[in-house]
Amino acid sequence: MTTERWDTDPVLTVEHVTMRFGGLVAVNDLSFKAGRGDITALIGPNGAGKTTVFNCITGFYKPTMGLLDLAHRDGKRFMLERMPDFKISGKAKVARTFQNIRLFSGMTLLENLLVAQHNALMLASGMTIGGILGIGGYKAKEKEAMERAKYWLDKIRLTARADDPAGDLPYGAQRRLEIARAMCTGPELLCLDEPAAGLNPRESAELNELLLGIRESEKTSLLLIEHDMSVVMEISDHVVVLEYGIKISDGTPAFVQNDPRVIAAYLGVDDEEVETVEKQLDVLTGEAG
Amino acid sequence: MEIFIQQLINGITLGSIYGLIAIGYTMVFGIIGMVNFSHGDVFMVSAFIALIFFLVLTTWLGIASVALALFLVMIIAMVLTGLLSWTIERVAYRPLRGSFRLAPLISAIGMSIVLSNFIQVAQGPRNKPTPPMVRDVIVLMDSNGYAVTLSYKQIIIMATTAVLLAVFWYVVQKTPLGRAQRACEQDRKMAALLGVNVDRTISLTFVMGAALAAVAGTMYLMYYGVVNFSDGFVPGVKAFTAAVLGGIGSLPGAVLGGLLIGLIETFWSGYFSIDYKDVAAFSILAIVLIFMPQGILGRPEVEKV
Numbered sequence: 001m002t003t004e005r006w007d008t009d010p011v012l013t014v015e016h017v018t019m020r021f022g023g024l025v026a027v028n029d030l031s032f033k034a035g036r037g038d039i040t041a042l043i044g045p046n047g048a049g050k051t052t053v054f055n056c057i058t059g060f061y062k063p064t065m066g067l068l069d070l071a072h073r074d075g076k077r078f079m080l081e082r083m084p085d086f087k088i089s090g091k092a093k094v095a096r097t098f099q100n101i102r103l104f105s106g107m108t109l110l111e112n113l114l115v116a117q118h119n120a121l122m123l124a125s126g127m128t129i130g131g132i133l134g135i136g137g138y139k140a141k142e143k144e145a146m147e148r149a150k151y152w153l154d155k156i157r158l159t160a161r162a163d164d165p166a167g168d169l170p171y172g173a174q175r176r177l178e179i180a181r182a183m184c185t186g187p188e189l190l191c192l193d194e195p196a197a198g199l200n201p202r203e204s205a206e207l208n209e210l211l212l213g214i215r216e217s218e219k220t221s222l223l224l225i226e227h228d229m230s231v232v233m234e235i236s237d238h239v240v241v242l243e244y245g246i247k248i249s250d251g252t253p254a255f256v257q258n259d260p261r262v263i264a265a266y267l268g269v270d271d272e273e274v275e276t277v278e279k280q281l282d283v284l285t286g287e288a289g
Numbered sequence: 290m291e292i293f294i295q296q297l298i299n300g301i302t303l304g305s306i307y308g309l310i311a312i313g314y315t316m317v318f319g320i321i322g323m324v325n326f327s328h329g330d331v332f333m334v335s336a337f338i339a340l341i342f343f344l345v346l347t348t349w350l351g352i353a354s355v356a357l358a359l360f361l362v363m364i365i366a367m368v369l370t371g372l373l374s375w376t377i378e379r380v381a382y383r384p385l386r387g388s389f390r391l392a393p394l395i396s397a398i399g400m401s402i403v404l405s406n407f408i409q410v411a412q413g414p415r416n417k418p419t420p421p422m423v424r425d426v427i428v429l430m431d432s433n434g435y436a437v438t439l440s441y442k443q444i445i446i447m448a449t450t451a452v453l454l455a456v457f458w459y460v461v462q463k464t465p466l467g468r469a470q471r472a473c474e475q476d477r478k479m480a481a482l483l484g485v486n487v488d489r490t491i492s493l494t495f496v497m498g499a500a501l502a503a504v505a506g507t508m509y510l511m512y513y514g515v516v517n518f519s520d521g522f523v524p525g526v527k528a529f530t531a532a533v534l535g536g537i538g539s540l541p542g543a544v545l546g547g548l549l550i551g552l553i554e555t556f557w558s559g560y561f562s563i564d565y566k567d568v569a570a571f572s573i574l575a576i577v578l579i580f581m582p583q584g585i586l587g588r589p590e591v592e593k594v
């Protein structure tokens with residue numbers, strides 16, 4: 001196998017991560033790398049352990065074993081498995097969205113985006129006291145945060161609804177807002193848990209555009225869980241396939257698409273058939289080579 | 290008519306004190322879903338702190354201006370009570386977070402007993418009087434020998450409450466801390482994932498609630514001129530009732546509830562029987578809760594998925 005981009009400059013290195021819940025092994029000895037600036041897709045059948053991997057990366061769970069190493073552009077490195085959740089976001093700059101949307105539905109769109117910039121603002125406001133008195137650099141910082149929030153609102157085309165409660169938005173818009181909120185934390189790595197779930201084809205195409213735009217303009221690396229194969233194949237650079245907590249394939253979309261183990265996992269062919277497919281593939285690749 | 294106006298003034302004064310305490314209950318409940326039963330005793334401790342520092346300032350340091358002394362006392366009481374509440378949260382509640390629901394509740398009751406007993410031992414079981422701080426009254430109307438009066442201390446209480454509520458509203462609505470508090474209230478885990486330090490936000494919520502209770506404590510001391518180690522209980526329960534009546538978790542609800550409880554109490558005392566004022570307040574709570582289980586301004590409970 002040739003050396004791919006994700007091997008030479010990974011933003012996230014997952015090494016031998018195992019997550020056990022009592023007797024249940026949700027993720028078993030998983031290792032993979034996500035390249036800097038890549039869109040990496042984590043796919044697999046239901047119950048394969050994809051969300052568990054996300055939960056380990058973002059500090060929801062502490063993995064039973066293994067290392068999660070995050071490397072910033074400037075060379076700073078973070079051991080995610082040792083950090084409390086609010087530091088993973090604040091210091092290591094990992095952001096995530098959820099399969100079932102978790103916006104602050106009672107707060108306005110703008111406030112949702114401002115909460116995401118809490119750390120910078122809280123420091124600038126001198127733990128609130130300076131903020132009330134209007135001293136220090138708070139005014140400038142707040143303006144900056146506001147600008148950034150407005151930039152993202154504009155990008156997801158929800159500027160007109162900035163002061164509405166987030167819970168009133170239609171589903172597709174809530175998804176976009178959740179992504180914008182995650183981006184407002186200024187992440188190095190953005191983890192998206194099924195961003196296209198429940199979207200119609202048009203919204204799904206818009207989402208692809210948004211994600212590609214984020215990678216282009218913000219240089220953020222993306223890690224996403226997705227069932228929608230059109231999204232996976234269209235936008236991802238690198239695909240990692242899980243089944244029953246074990247990695248069964250890892251490579252470019254084209255490579256993974258044709259991997260007999262992946263086909264078997266998704267379509268559920270029995271072993272003999274896989275063997276025949278493998279033989280055929282060998283013949284094919286032999287012919288090609 | 291005179292009695293009505295007089296009781297209205299008295300009721301609003303009392304209600305302001307209840308409202309200030311009720312905010313502490315309602316905020317803590319909103320953010321961690323726990324009834325902080327020690328809050329009433331924190332209020333009582335703050336009244337003692339105010340008493341001690343008032344005496345220190347006026348007799349030892351010789352500050353002649355009562356207004357200045359009161360202002361300083363209030364600030365000192367807010368700081369020290371905030372510190373006390375921060376410690377209580379750190380020692381008695383935070384280690385139990387994530388434990389079963391009743392654990393922090395029991396811990397809070399324990400804390401309440403610790404505080405009132407500590408004051409009983411340290412300050413003695415008797416009523417502690419202060420020299421009257423503010424004596425002036427304004428006579429609003431005088432007919433048939435019944436004078437309707439508005440005292441300066443009542444004005445001070447109402448004005449301080451109004452100013453503090455405005456500041457407080459600003460903090461909650463407009464500052465990063467307030468936004469973090471509201472975010473934690475809705476989804477603590479998600480707030481943490483956005484970089485909000487949830488533990489610190491909860492601590493600061495306790496501190497803010499305690500600071501308001503300290504203002505109430507100072508006002509209480511100034512108004513009644515006497516404080517006792519067991520004074521945390523009844524105002525504490527009343528303020529909690531106020532928070533529930535207004536809709537627990539809702540800030541305007543806490544203030545409204547406080548005013549209502551204060552008014553019910555004083556009107557009942559004025560027109561019916563002073564002995565049954567508590568019965569009246571709690572009966573009205575029961576009736577309101579039968580028809581509006583979420584309180585007057587509370588949001589209906591939504592099942593979280």
